[in-house]
Amino acid sequence: MREDTVLFGGSANPALAEAVARELGVPLSPCEVERFPDGELTVRLGRSVRRCEVFVIQPTAPPVNDHLVELLAFADACRRSAAARVVAVVPYFGYARGDKREGRRVPVTASLVAALMETAGISQVLTVDIHSAQMEGFFRIPMDTLSAVPLLCGALQGMLPEGTTVVSPDAGRVKTASEFAERLGLPLTVLSKHRESGTRTRVTHIVGDVRGRPCLIVDDMISTGGTIAESAEALRGAGASGPFIVAATHGLLMGDACRRMAVHGVEEIVLTDSVPVRSADGMRLRTVTLAPLLAEGIRRAAGDAGSQHERDP
Numbered sequence: 001m002r003e004d005t006v007l008f009g010g011s012a013n014p015a016l017a018e019a020v021a022r023e024l025g026v027p028l029s030p031c032e033v034e035r036f037p038d039g040e041l042t043v044r045l046g047r048s049v050r051r052c053e054v055f056v057i058q059p060t061a062p063p064v065n066d067h068l069v070e071l072l073a074f075a076d077a078c079r080r081s082a083a084a085r086v087v088a089v090v091p092y093f094g095y096a097r098g099d100k101r102e103g104r105r106v107p108v109t110a111s112l113v114a115a116l117m118e119t120a121g122i123s124q125v126l127t128v129d130i131h132s133a134q135m136e137g138f139f140r141i142p143m144d145t146l147s148a149v150p151l152l153c154g155a156l157q158g159m160l161p162e163g164t165t166v167v168s169p170d171a172g173r174v175k176t177a178s179e180f181a182e183r184l185g186l187p188l189t190v191l192s193k194h195r196e197s198g199t200r201t202r203v204t205h206i207v208g209d210v211r212g213r214p215c216l217i218v219d220d221m222i223s224t225g226g227t228i229a230e231s232a233e234a235l236r237g238a239g240a241s242g243p244f245i246v247a248a249t250h251g252l253l254m255g256d257a258c259r260r261m262a263v264h265g266v267e268e269i270v271l272t273d274s275v276p277v278r279s280a281d282g283m284r285l286r287t288v289t290l291a292p293l294l295a296e297g298i299r300r301a302a303g304d305a306g307s308q309h310e311r312d313p
C-alpha cells in the first residue's frame with residue numbers, strides 16, 4: 001500500500017475493520033468516538049491525515065442513524081484536517097431501500113444520504129451488494145459496488161441437497177439469484193412479492209416448479225426475516241420439500257427474525273460479516289468474511305500497483 005494510506009475503523013463493525021487492516025498489512029490508525037448523554041456524538045482522529053488518502057471502514061448498520069452520523073463526522077474531521085481524499089468503505093449501506101418515492105409527500109432517503117455524504121467530504125464510496133444499483137445515480141462521486149456472491153457460492157458448494165432450486169424472493173433479486181443459479185449449476189425459481197408493511201410481505205406468484213425440491217432462497221439483506229419466512233411458506237404451499245437454506249449478504253437479523261424464519265422451516269443460513277454477525281437462534285449459521293474482498297477493493301481504490309486489478313491486462 002502507498003505510504004500515505006490511512007485506515008480508520010468506525011464503531012459499527014470493529015472486528016471487520018481489524019480483519020481488513022490485517023489483510024492489507026496496514027494498521028488501523030487511532031481514533032475516538034465519543035457519545036454524549038443527549039445522543040450526539042463526535043470523533044477525534046489520533047493522527048495527522050494531511051495530504052493522506054483516508055479510508056474509513058464503517059457499515060451503516062443498526063442503529064443506522066448513529067452509524068451514519070459517525071461516518072459523516074469522520075469524513076468532516078478528515079476534510080477539515082486537509083486529507084487528500086476520503087473513501088468511505090460502507091460494507092452495508094443503510095437507507096439504500098429508500099431509493100424511490102413510494103406514494104406522495106415522502107422523501108427519497110437514499111438520495112438524501114448520498115447528498116449528506118458528499119457534503120461531509122467523502123470523495124468515493126466502496127460498498128458491497130447494495131440494495132439497488134440505481135443508488136449510484138444519486139452520487140456525483142465514484143461509487144464502487146463489490147459482489148459477495150462468489151464468496152457466498154464458495155461457502156454453499158457441497159452443502160446443498162440434490163435437486164435444490166435457487167429462489168429469488170422478489171423481482172428485484174432476479175439478477176442476483178440468476179448469478180447464484182449459474183455459479184452453482186442449479187435451476188431458478190422466482191417469487192413475486194407484495195409488501196404490505198415494513199414487517200409483512202405476501203407472495204402472489206411463483207414462477208418455476210418447486211415440487212419435491214429443496215430450496216436455496218437468496219437475498220441481499222435480511223432485516224425482520226419477513227420476506228424469507230413468507231417465501232418459505234409459499235414454497236412449502238407449492239410443494240417444495242425443504243430443507244430451506246438461505247444465503248444473504250447482510251444479516252441484520254432484527255428482533256425475532258431468526259425465530260420467525262426457523263418457524264417457517266429455514267434450517268441453515270449463510271451470511272457475510274458486513275454487519276456484526278449474531279447467533280441465529282434455531283438455525284445453523286455459517287458466515288464468510290468480506291475482509292479479503294474489501295481489502296482488494298481498497299487496494300484498487302488506492303491505485304496500489306500490487307493489486308490483482310493493476311496486474312490484470
Ligand code: R5P
Binds near residue numbers: 172199
Ligand atoms: C427487499 O426488497 C429486500 O431485498 C429484502 O428482501 C428485504 O428488505 C428484507 O427485509 P425483511 O427481512 O424485513 O423482509
